[in-house]
Amino acid sequence: MRVAIIDDVMQEAEDTKTLVLSRDAASNTIIFSSGTEFVQAYKNKHDFDVIFLDIEMHGLDGLETARAIREYDQQVVIVFTTRMAQYAVAGYEVDAISYLVKPISAESFALAWRKIERIVSSRVVEQIAIETTDGNLYVKTSDIYYMEVRSHKLYYYTAHGVLTAWNSLKAAFTQVENSNFALISRYNVVNLAHVNKYDPVSGDIMVHDTSLHVSRSARREISNKLLEFHARNA
Numbered sequence: 001m002r003v004a005i006i007d008d009v010m011q012e013a014e015d016t017k018t019l020v021l022s023r024d025a026a027s028n029t030i031i032f033s034s035g036t037e038f039v040q041a042y043k044n045k046h047d048f049d050v051i052f053l054d055i056e057m058h059g060l061d062g063l064e065t066a067r068a069i070r071e072y073d074q075q076v077v078i079v080f081t082t083r084m085a086q087y088a089v090a091g092y093e094v095d096a097i098s099y100l101v102k103p104i105s106a107e108s109f110a111l112a113w114r115k116i117e118r119i120v121s122s123r124v125v126e127q128i129a130i131e132t133t134d135g136n137l138y139v140k141t142s143d144i145y146y147m148e149v150r151s152h153k154l155y156y157y158t159a160h161g162v163l164t165a166w167n168s169l170k171a172a173f174t175q176v177e178n179s180n181f182a183l184i185s186r187y188n189v190v191n192l193a194h195v196n197k198y199d200p201v202s203g204d205i206m207v208h209d210t211s212l213h214v215s216r217s218a219r220r221e222i223s224n225k226l227l228e229f230h231a232r233n234a
Contacts (some may be wrong), residue, residue, distance in 0.1 A: 001120065002047060006038045006065060007054040007081065012102060016052050016081060019109045032151040033057070035065030044070055049120045050077040053096075058086065066094035077116055114231075128175045130156060133164045141179045146190040146207045147172055157210070183226045185215040192229040198222065 001014070001024050007013035013031045022028050032038040042048070044139040051069070055062035066078055097119065098112045126141045142155065143159040149169040156163040156172075167196055173189045180192040190207050197206040200223045203214040214222050 001027040001116075002049045003027050004032060004038065004042075004048045004051045005029065006032045006035055006051065006057070006062070008033055008057045012054070012081075015127070016104065018086050019104060019106065020052075022106070023110065023113045034056060035060035035062065035068070039065060039068045044071070046143070048076055050079065050116050052079050052081055052100075055080050055082040057068055066096065066202075070094050075087075077119055079112055079116070092145060122224050126179055130163055131167060133166065137163065139163070141176050141181075141191070142193065144176070144181075144191050145194045146210070146212065150187070157207075182218075182222055184218055184222055185213060188212050192226060195226065 001020075003024075005013050005016050005020070005022050007016065010031075010033070013033075016030050018032045020027055032041070035057055036052075038051075039060070053062045053066060057065075060068070062080060062082070068081075069076065069078065074095075078094060078096040080096050080106065081100060081102055082234060083102045097115055100108055100112060127138045128141060130137050130139055139156070139158060139160075145157045145159070147156045147169060148157065154167045154169060154172055156165065169183075169186070169189060173183050176189070181189055182192055183189050184205060190205065190212065194207050195205060196208065198214075200202070200214075200219045203216065203219055204224070205212050205214050
């Protein structure tokens with residue numbers, strides 16, 4: 001996740017950054033000390049998924065900054081941070097999805113972050129290039145149910161049928177490991193979004209109408225990944 005924090009109180013900005021990293025340790029998070037600094041840097045390069053924006057700032061305040069952002073970016077997620085709860089109503093004007101009252105609690109941040117993840121993931125359409133036996137094809141990762149290696153060939157089971165590729169399972173997993181995919185054995189990678197049922201005792205996992213098997217060493221990790229996936233999308 002690409003995150004901007006705009007706050008003229010550095011300690012409060014750092015506190016917000018700590019909360020972000022607690023939810024997404026791999027996030028690219030940048031702090032800006034004023035609305036003016038951010039607007040000047042951002043107007044020509046829209047490269048953030050979410051902006052945490054303090055309302056009460058000197059110079060260009062949070063609401064004015066949000067109005068400036070919306071002039072050229074209607075998609076970025078805006079979350080207001082404030083010490084004054086009565087400012088929250090201002091968020092509707094600029095389509096802010098939430099407001100967080102300082103000091104921000106871990107519980108309220110977790111609720112906001114869950115909403116952020118749902119919105120951002122719904123906007124991202126990821127495609128990968130697959131070198132099939134019939135040539136290169138571009139496929140949405142969301143359309144892939146699972147992958148299977150068999151007889152030195154890799155098979156992609158997708159919403160549009162089965163694709164046969166000359167690739168290793170390891171290389172194919174590398175293409176999608178930042179999405180909702182998990183390696184369940186040396187033979188299969190599954191898309192967690194398409195898992196219907198999982199028995200961690202037997203290792204049986206159902207992907208649509210196909211039963212696959214999770215290796216014993218991977219069962220606990222798959223259980224955790226499924227829990228995390230459904231928590232994010234609850």
